[in-house]
Amino acid sequence: MSAAHDDHHHGPAKGISRWLFTTNHKDIGSLYLWFSFAMFLLGGTFAMVIRAELFQPGLQLVDPNFFNQMTTMHGLIMVFGAVMPAFVGLANWMIPMMIGAPDMALPRMNNWSFWILPFAFAMLSSTLLMESGAPNFGWTFYAPLSTTYAPSSVTFFIFAVHIMGASSIMGAINIIATVLNMRAPGMTLMKMPLFVWTWLITAYLLIAVMPVLAGVVTMMLFDIHFGTSFFNAAGGGDPVLFQHVFWFFGHPEVYIMILPAFGVVSAIIPTFARKRLFGYDSMVYATASIAFLSFIVWAHHMFTVGMPIAGELFFMYATMLIAVPTGVKVFNWVATMFRGSMTFETPMLFAIAFVVLFTMGGFTGLMLAITPADFQYHDTYFVVAHFHYVLVPGAVFSIMAAAYYWLPKWTGYMYDERLGKLHFWLSFIGVNVLFFPQHFLGLAGMPRRIPDYALQFADFNWISSIGGFLFGASQLILLFVVIKCIKGGKKATDQVWEGAQGLEWTVASPAPYHTFATPPDPKLIHDQ
Amino acid sequence: MLPKAKLWLALTIAALTSMLSTSLQAAWDLNMPQGVTQISRETYDLHMQILWWCVAIGVVVFGVMLWSIINHRKSKGAVPATFHESTKVEIVWTVIPFIILILMAIPATRVLTEAYDASESELDIQITGYQWRWEYRYLRDDMNEEEVSFFSNMSTSREEINNQLPKQETYLLDVDNPLVIPINKKVRFLLTSNDVIHAWWVPDFAVKKDAIPGFINEMWTIVEEPGVYRGQCAELCGIDHGFMPIVVHALPQDEYDAWYAGQQEQAAAARAAANNTITMDDALAQGEEIYNRTCVACHQAGGTGLAPAFPALAGSSVVTGDLTDNIDLILNGVPGTAMAAYNRMLSPVELASIVTYIRNSFGNSTGDLVQPADVNALLQEAQ
Numbered sequence: 001m002s003a004a005h006d007d008h009h010h011g012p013a014k015g016i017s018r019w020l021f022t023t024n025h026k027d028i029g030s031l032y033l034w035f036s037f038a039m040f041l042l043g044g045t046f047a048m049v050i051r052a053e054l055f056q057p058g059l060q061l062v063d064p065n066f067f068n069q070m071t072t073m074h075g076l077i078m079v080f081g082a083v084m085p086a087f088v089g090l091a092n093w094m095i096p097m098m099i100g101a102p103d104m105a106l107p108r109m110n111n112w113s114f115w116i117l118p119f120a121f122a123m124l125s126s127t128l129l130m131e132s133g134a135p136n137f138g139w140t141f142y143a144p145l146s147t148t149y150a151p152s153s154v155t156f157f158i159f160a161v162h163i164m165g166a167s168s169i170m171g172a173i174n175i176i177a178t179v180l181n182m183r184a185p186g187m188t189l190m191k192m193p194l195f196v197w198t199w200l201i202t203a204y205l206l207i208a209v210m211p212v213l214a215g216v217v218t219m220m221l222f223d224i225h226f227g228t229s230f231f232n233a234a235g236g237g238d239p240v241l242f243q244h245v246f247w248f249f250g251h252p253e254v255y256i257m258i259l260p261a262f263g264v265v266s267a268i269i270p271t272f273a274r275k276r277l278f279g280y281d282s283m284v285y286a287t288a289s290i291a292f293l294s295f296i297v298w299a300h301h302m303f304t305v306g307m308p309i310a311g312e313l314f315f316m317y318a319t320m321l322i323a324v325p326t327g328v329k330v331f332n333w334v335a336t337m338f339r340g341s342m343t344f345e346t347p348m349l350f351a352i353a354f355v356v357l358f359t360m361g362g363f364t365g366l367m368l369a370i371t372p373a374d375f376q377y378h379d380t381y382f383v384v385a386h387f388h389y390v391l392v393p394g395a396v397f398s399i400m401a402a403a404y405y406w407l408p409k410w411t412g413y414m415y416d417e418r419l420g421k422l423h424f425w426l427s428f429i430g431v432n433v434l435f436f437p438q439h440f441l442g443l444a445g446m447p448r449r450i451p452d453y454a455l456q457f458a459d460f461n462w463i464s465s466i467g468g469f470l471f472g473a474s475q476l477i478l479l480f481v482v483i484k485c486i487k488g489g490k491k492a493t494d495q496v497w498e499g500a501q502g503l504e505w506t507v508a509s510p511a512p513y514h515t516f517a518t519p520p521d522p523k524l525i526h527d528q
Numbered sequence: 529m530l531p532k533a534k535l536w537l538a539l540t541i542a543a544l545t546s547m548l549s550t551s552l553q554a555a556w557d558l559n560m561p562q563g564v565t566q567i568s569r570e571t572y573d574l575h576m577q578i579l580w581w582c583v584a585i586g587v588v589v590f591g592v593m594l595w596s597i598i599n600h601r602k603s604k605g606a607v608p609a610t611f612h613e614s615t616k617v618e619i620v621w622t623v624i625p626f627i628i629l630i631l632m633a634i635p636a637t638r639v640l641t642e643a644y645d646a647s648e649s650e651l652d653i654q655i656t657g658y659q660w661r662w663e664y665r666y667l668r669d670d671m672n673e674e675e676v677s678f679f680s681n682m683s684t685s686r687e688e689i690n691n692q693l694p695k696q697e698t699y700l701l702d703v704d705n706p707l708v709i710p711i712n713k714k715v716r717f718l719l720t721s722n723d724v725i726h727a728w729w730v731p732d733f734a735v736k737k738d739a740i741p742g743f744i745n746e747m748w749t750i751v752e753e754p755g756v757y758r759g760q761c762a763e764l765c766g767i768d769h770g771f772m773p774i775v776v777h778a779l780p781q782d783e784y785d786a787w788y789a790g791q792q793e794q795a796a797a798a799r800a801a802a803n804n805t806i807t808m809d810d811a812l813a814q815g816e817e818i819y820n821r822t823c824v825a826c827h828q829a830g831g832t833g834l835a836p837a838f839p840a841l842a843g844s845s846v847v848t849g850d851l852t853d854n855i856d857l858i859l860n861g862v863p864g865t866a867m868a869a870y871n872r873m874l875s876p877v878e879l880a881s882i883v884t885y886i887r888n889s890f891g892n893s894t895g896d897l898v899q900p901a902d903v904n905a906l907l908q909e910a911q
């Protein structure tokens with residue numbers, strides 16, 4: 001195996017230049033993951049400010065303008081800085097090892113797509129220190145609040161979004177090129193692990209919609225600085241056009257953040273159930289169907305803008321349809337667990353919590369698709385609860401599951417299982433205490449994005465805040481576990497987990513700096 | 529896990545569940561309100577129907593999962609089965625959800641079609657969103673009649689918001705001038721905005737729609753019970769998005785008619801008052817009240833402003849400079865900024881008072897007393 005040939009390869013460079021100039025997929029994967037964790041803590045800090053202000057009725061800590069800056073920055077940083085880069089980091093680390101490739105197809109571009117990110121987020125975060133304050137128009141930045149009425153820092157926001165978009169597009173191109181060109185002999189498309197499949201489809205989504213996001217912010221830029229009126233009604237423009245273009249990006253974006261999560265969970269559940277994934281083919285087709293449907297449902301975010309009834313009906317039916325392939329996924333995971341031989345290490349706990357809590361987010365998603373009911377839910381805390389259920393115990397839990405699952409392969413040591421479980425249980429309790437009451441708040445009529453609320457919302461708000469503080473503090477355990485695991489611990493075997501299948505488990509732990517410089521033995525590639 | 533750790537875990541869970549359940553009891557009515565219109569009740573039924581479908585599906589799916597987690601664990605000696613891949617099963621769990629979706633879509637389509645039928649309204653009211661207040665304008669058949677139109681501002685005091693006074697029961701949900709409508713009449717709302725996008729929402733009517741500059745959206749309601757109904761702006765619209773509530777008084781027809789006639793009289797009286805003169809004391813008192821209601825969110829108490837978007841009024845070159853320019857700025861706003869045009873939001877008397885107030889407060893001491901007639905002259909000039 002490749003480990004035997006290590007002395008023929010150069011190892012990593014020393015010092016800071018290793019990280020600045022690296023073209024190694026594992027190093028770049030680590031950079032992405034650390035960067036995403038830093039952004040997770042930063043965005044989380046903003047969330048703590050939000051929850052602290054909402055702990056009691058009345059304004060205590062921040063003024064409404066700063067509160068709006070916090071909700072905006074929290075959303076932007078979590079979506080573009082925490083969740084997306086985390087999945088790109090996992091892709092960098094795992095895709096070459098899963099398909100038996102020596103590295104990513106375009107290693108220099110890989111370096112570049114990572115290293116422009118810190119600049120984008122430094123620029124975005126620096127707006128908090130500017131005289132005008134940070135963007136305060138919500139992460140969905142609806143015009144004209146984000147154009148005619150925006151703080152002057154909006155221009156920096158636009159530039160930062162452009163850089164993030166360029167980074168994502170380069171990352172996506174790299175993944176597509178790697179998966180389509182660099183699979184080891186014998187690794188046919190229908191033998192690829194589902195994580196690779198879901199990422200391949202995600203990469204196409206990224207290439208399709210990131211330019212649309214770039215387009216919409218450029219139209220904003222022209223409206224603000226060059227006197228155009230794309231979104232300015234007074235100049236003959238159309239504020240609703242903004243929402244159509246934004247959500248044409250925004251809805252597939254939701255699936256960009258969840259499809260790789262499906263891939264992670266589809267890897268973990270069979271491992272710890274010691275049983276093959278129930279329906280591999282149908283999982284691939286379901287992923288592709290979800291990706292296709294994600295392009296024709298965008299206006300379900302806009303049921304209250306006053307579309308004609310034909311539009312409302314079309315987007316309602318199309319949105320409901322997404323429940324079918326999503327259901328197929330959930331049923332397959334359950335069928336995989338059924339009559340398996342399960343153990344419950346930390347990755348499995350996170351994966352099971354993902355299936356349950358993501359499905360709950362799916363249920364509320366189905367409720368939101370019902371247009372007349374959406375008139376009541378829209379822009380309330382019910383929506384906040386819904387998308388946080390799919391994104392936090394959904395996407396974020398899957399990232400944590402992945403981190404625990406592959407950490408022994410990355411570091412060569414087993415992580416501290418007791419601390420891992422503690423992290424899981426505190427996160428699980430925290431996230432539910434945080435977000436479950438928000439369903440009630442929304443149904444009772446609390447609008448989202450308000451810094452202060454009427455008295456009947458007080459109880460559920462303080463409960464939600466307590467859950468938020470618990471969830472936030474628990475994430476420091478993860479940091480501790482990871483550092484501890486890098487420093488040492490019980491040696492990990494090559495296979496790490498008893499039930500683990502796939503090429504990444506055939507290389508040494510820790511994975512050598514270069515893997516699969518020569519293609520793996522085709523006999524090692526199994527049916528899925 | 530250690531026994532001690534288990535104990536702690538159990539205690540925490542017990543504490544959290546008891547906390548949750550007491551709150552649940554206190555607020556069990558925190559489900560979606562059934563409301564007071566046919567559409568709101570049908571929407572509620574639809575919501576509950578879909579909710580129960582989801583609960584049922586959840587019980588089955590999570591039930592199987594829980595069963596497997598309890599019984600099919602390695603520690604119990606479970607040996608993994610080898611079955612996998614079954615087209616039959618895949619078809620079953622594709623088709624059954626599809627059928628359930630059709631069962632959900634049928635009533636949803638029916639309710640939506642009803643909610644979209646705004647024809648044959650008996651009263652039309654134009655609602656305009658402003659940063660951060662609503663304007664209600666009752667549309668007339670006869671243009672010679674006195675027009676009823678007014679602005680509706682939140683009346684909760686800044687002291688309550690800043691925790692200097694105890695909060696009243698209707699904290700953040702009270703306005704100075706509520707919208708008044710008759711019961712059992714089809715009221716149509718024509719919705720637009722003067723600046724950014726807002727959304728007008730009263731949960732008890734199941735009516736929510738965006739107020740968008742350059743667009744006119746329509747919605748309607750038939751309220752069946754007299755009462756006071758409250759809602760809030762539902763689309764992020766800037767700093768005071770959380771502070772633009774909606775209050776609707778639904779009255780029996782005769783009470784509504786009396787109210788409407790009273791409003792017409794008031795409108796006529798206000799036009800007449802524009803020719804009166806006001807005293808310095810009255811102007812300052814009324815000006816302060818208007819400032820605290822309308823200006824304070826941006827220009828702040830003490831006129832300190834919030835640099836750089838919201839300039840200070842204390843020592844401002846505009847406020848201490850040429851009087852006509854100052855009035856002109858308040859009448860017409862500053863395009864491209866958050867400073868709105870107040871020529872229609874405030875009456876000539878109010879405009880005169882607010883200008884007088886800011887020119888003689890926060891350390892400004894121009895000594896100017898503006899009269900409604902001065903404002904009127906400028907307003908007429910603009911026309």
Ligand SMILES: [Cu+2]
Pocket residue numbers: 657660725726727761762763764765769772
């Ligand atoms: Cu508003």
